[in-house]
Each structure stands twice: as C-alpha cells, then as structure tokens.
Amino acid sequence: MSKISWKPGNMIYPLPAVMVSCGAEGEPDNIITVAWTGTICTNPPMTYISLRPQRHSYHMIEKSGEFVINLTTAELAKATDFCGVRSGRDLDKFKETGLTREHGTLSYAPYIKESPVNIECRVEKINPLGSHHMFTARVVNILADDTYMEENGRFALEKTNPLIYSHGGYFETGRQIGSFGYSVKKKKRKKRNDKPKRK
Template sequence: MIYPLPAVLVSCGKDESEYNIITVAWTGTICTNPPMCYISVRPERHSYDIIKKNMEFVINLTTKDMAFPTDWCGVRSGRNYSKFEEMKLTPGRCTIVSAPLIEESPLCIECRVKEIVSLGSHDMFIADVVNVRADDRNLNPETGKFELAEANPLVYVHGGYYDLGEKIGKFGWSVEKKK
C-alpha cells in the first residue's frame, strides 16, 4: 500500500446527541477546482450511518499533540462512548455544515457528500469542500497561507503514528536555477 497517510479525525452528526468522531487514514484531496476530498469508511462503523444519513462531515487534521485521541477514537465505538467527552475534545460550530468541527484541530475541512462509491471493504464518500477553517496560529503572517509543517501534523504508517520530521526541500527545488 501507499504510505504515509494523514491520520485525521472525522467528525459527524447534526446535533449533540448524534455527534461522533472516527479516525480515518483513507482520506485525501481528489480535486483542486472544485475543491473535493474523500474519506473511505467501513459500512459497519458507527459513523458510517451518521455520515450517510446527513451527507456531511468535517475532516479535522491532527497533530503530534493529538496522537492519543486520534488513536483512541479509532479503536473505540461511538455506540459505547461519547468521544468528544471521553477525549476532552471541544465540538465547535461550523460555518456551513451541521456537523461539529474539533476546536483543537489546526485545520478543519467542512465537506458535503456528493457521491458514495462502494469499493469492497470500504465505501468512499466523495465530497465537495464547502468551507475550511484554519487556526490563526498556523497562518503565515506575510502570505496568509496555512503552514502545515508548523502544526506538527500526525501521519499514519501501517500500525504506527509519526510526525513529519525535517523538511528536505520544496516543490520544484530540484530544477531551480542557481543564482
């Protein structure tokens, strides 16, 4: 398989009684314009029915500091636990979707499901990105762009969680002309 993968917390539910969090590694960007993301979830997961019913969710990027709740939310079921409460995570109000965002996340991506594709063990929820909220502490003051590396993102490599480590180069550095 292809690794590393982002380890994200996906939040879902239209009201507090239904709020849940699921850890997802099968996720990514699938289109820039229009902006679209996907998550792949097993149909037997508690969050699956919530997402399918409401047709929306939030992808919350995780950090090194969020490693414990990221793992815990992936091995415990929302059928048995209130994950926000158990992990002391703060549900926040989104701008467009009804699902909660996770206040502790440096980047929250509000998604509205466009299509569900049955693939086998997982179904892929293809979604339009309808809003993005970035923590001001991770915005470059000069460019206003989100600085992902500064947020210490958490990634997953089959069976383990890692931070990214040091930057080796930037896109295009291999072909830049020397000054």
C-alpha cells in the same frame, strides 16, 4: 537489491491520520479516525473518505450528507488513536477525549476546536467498492488556526507538527529537505559588478 512479491494490498504510506467528525438529526455527534482520505480535485475542491459500512459513523454521514475532516498533530495522537479504536455506539468521544465540539457552516457535523485545520465537506456521492465505501465530497469551508498564519498570508501547517500514519504506527513529520520544484530550480548567478566581500 532484490525484491519479494506480496499479494495485492494497500502499501501507500505514510498517510494523514485525521479525525472525521459527524452528526445527524436526533443522534449524538461522533468522531471517527480515518487514514483512507485525500485530495480528488483542486477546482472544484473535492476530497474523499473511505469507511466500512459497519462503522457507527457511516450511517450518520450517509443520513446527514456532511462531515468534517480535522487534521491532527502529535499532541492529538492519543485522542486520534482513541477515536479509531472505540465506538461511538458506546460512549461520547468528545467527552472521553476532552476535545471541544464547535459548529461552523454545516447543519449537523461539528468540528474539533483543537485541530489546526478543519475541512467542512458535503457528500456528493457514495461509491460502494468492497470492504470500504468511498464518500466523495465537496469542500465547502475551511477553518484554520490563525496562530500558524504568517505575515505573507501563508499557513504554516508544518509548525503544527502534523501527525501521520504508516502501517499501524503514528509518526511526527520530520525536517524539510526540499520544496516544490527545487530539483530543477536554477541557481542565481552572481552579477558581474559584484565585488567580493572583504574578510
């Protein structure tokens, strides 16, 4: 196997394609599609999104200091793409996509009802990095669709058919091939007094 060398760039794929909803005083709510997002810290729970300063949502989030990360599904793929290629300066994305705005614990930013998980965030810092500025934020509340709650209290996110983004394309998630720690998990030994089952 041989390797070729490329100029430095972002090749960490796949990524979650999320719809970030935001609002600010005196301005219509908006949705922006973001792939530059992820986990920063577990305790306290912190996340980030990175936006270009030219994006319409940038100044709204800067002004209100809050946003909601709405996880997406294969069913929401078309709306997710639309919210990434059209500007909220020109139209109401909630109206155009048929998505439903709801309000949770935040003062301005609504969440998207059709999303299986809504992560409400308050901005703690804006870090100018270059083409994008990173909004680091604390997670203040999570809303989850109880349709996917299992009896043991586990939220079955995989059953929502999460949408992922990879190098310009949207994809559904595939079948599970393992679980955390399965590579080192010891096999259960049969007890000595276990009798073979009759055929």
